[in-house]
Structures are given as C-alpha cells and as structure tokens.
Amino acid sequence: MAKRRILNERLAAIVASIRHGEMLFIADSGSGTCSKALYPLDPSVEYLDVEVVTGSPTFEDVVRTLAEAGDFEGAIITEDMPDQNPKDYGMLCELFGENKVRQINYAPEYYQLRDRCKAVIQTGDIGIHAQAVLIAGYPSADIDIKVLLGETKFTTIPKKDRK
Known part of the structure; x- marks a missing residue:
C-alpha cells in the first residue's frame, strides 16, 4: 500500500x-488556542488550523x-480519553x-506538554x-515521560557503568 x-x-x-523526540499536538475543534483561553497557547508553538467545516477533518483522519x-x-x-472517547483511544x-499510548492528567499537565510541542494542528473534530x-x-525504547514533560533532563549511563 x-x-x-x-x-x-x-x-x-x-x-x-520534525525529529525524534519532538512532538505535535493534534487538537480537536474546541481546543483553546487564543490568548483568552483558560490555558493560552505559548506563542513559541506554531499553530496550524486545518479545519474545513464543523467535524472535518476528523481527529482520526x-x-x-x-x-x-x-x-x-x-x-x-x-x-x-479512554472513558470519554473510546473510539479514538482504540484507534491510537x-x-x-x-x-x-501514555496517559497524563488533563489540566494543567496536558496543556504544559502542548506548549512543549513543535506545533499544534487544529482539526475540525468536535468529539x-x-x-x-x-x-x-521510529519505534524505539520508550522516551521517559518525565523527559517529555520537561521534569527531568535526558541523560545516559556512561558506557563503563552499563551492565
């Protein structure tokens, strides 16, 4: 195919x-991105609106x-998400x-992670x-969620200390 x-x-x-370890936030239509939202989007994150009409394209698309x-x-x-949107959770x-597919708390942690993304892609999905x-x-060893959240720095074990 x-x-x-x-x-x-x-x-x-x-x-x-986009490079290994960088992130994209795929947003539904209701994701607040304006300066007056509960969690405004950091201005350093690129914002791309691909909405065409209500509901399209979908998150899944x-x-x-x-x-x-x-x-x-x-x-x-x-x-x-698993409880409130099992269809899209299953797709992921x-x-x-x-x-x-890792899970974190919605607010404020999810919005803090959104602000570490390279870009926000706004869909028309209303789910x-x-x-x-x-x-x-590429499929590899898991990247520590604490590194992705910015809570810890990426480090490696010196070769001499590896078992």
Missing part, C-alpha cells in the same frame, strides 16, 4: 522537519494520515500499540477529548 501524501503545504513541511506519511512512535493522551492503540500529542521518531 502506498503511503499517503500530505497536500497541505505547511503541514507537509512540519512533518518533514489527521492522525492516520500523519502516522502513514510521517515517522511517529507513540502518543500521549489525557487520562480521561491500533496505530501505536497500547504500551505506546470529546479528540486530541493527542504525537511523539516523532
């Missing part, structure tokens, strides 16, 4: 430039396309494997918790 091509010029450029056209190894979701588990942070890279 041939890979899909991303036709949106800016989205294609974002996906082409965008995530499946990104997973097929780019290199993503996992996702981070709110801990509420299908794409990445259940052990590569509850139809959003996820996609982690760029």
Whole structure:
C-alpha cells in the first residue's frame, strides 16, 4: 500500500522537519488556542488550523494520515480519553500499540506538554477529548515521560557503568 501524501503545504513541511523526540499536538475543534483561553497557547508553538467545516477533518483522519506519511512512535493522551472517547483511544492503540499510548492528567499537565510541542494542528473534530500529542521518531525504547514533560533532563549511563 502506498503511503499517503500530505497536500497541505505547511503541514507537509512540519512533518518533514520534525525529529525524534519532538512532538505535535493534534487538537480537536474546541481546543483553546487564543490568548483568552483558560490555558493560552505559548506563542513559541506554531499553530496550524486545518479545519474545513464543523467535524472535518476528523481527529482520526489527521492522525492516520500523519502516522502513514510521517515517522511517529507513540502518543500521549489525557487520562480521561479512554472513558470519554473510546473510539479514538482504540484507534491510537491500533496505530501505536497500547504500551505506546501514555496517559497524563488533563489540566494543567496536558496543556504544559502542548506548549512543549513543535506545533499544534487544529482539526475540525468536535468529539470529546479528540486530541493527542504525537511523539516523532521510529519505534524505539520508550522516551521517559518525565523527559517529555520537561521534569527531568535526558541523560545516559556512561558506557563503563552499563551492565
């Protein structure tokens, strides 16, 4: 099966430039991104609105396309998504494997993570918790969630101390 091509010029450029460990926030239509939102988007994060009409494209459309056209190894979701949006949660588990779909608290941790992303991609999806942070890279050892959240720095064990 041939890979899909991303036709949106800016989205294609974002996906082409993303590197291992960088993240994209795929947002539903209701994700607040203006300066007056409960958790305003950090101005250093690129914002791309791909909404066409209410409900389109869906979260699933965008995530499946990104997973097929780019290199993503996992996702981070709110801990509420499995209960409140089991369809999209199941889709993420299908794409990445259940052990590569990590859950964190919604507010404020999820919004703090959003502000560490390379870009926010706003879909037209109106589903509850139809959003996820996609982690760029190839299937590899898990990246420590504390590193992704900025709570700890990435470190390695010196070769002489490895067993």
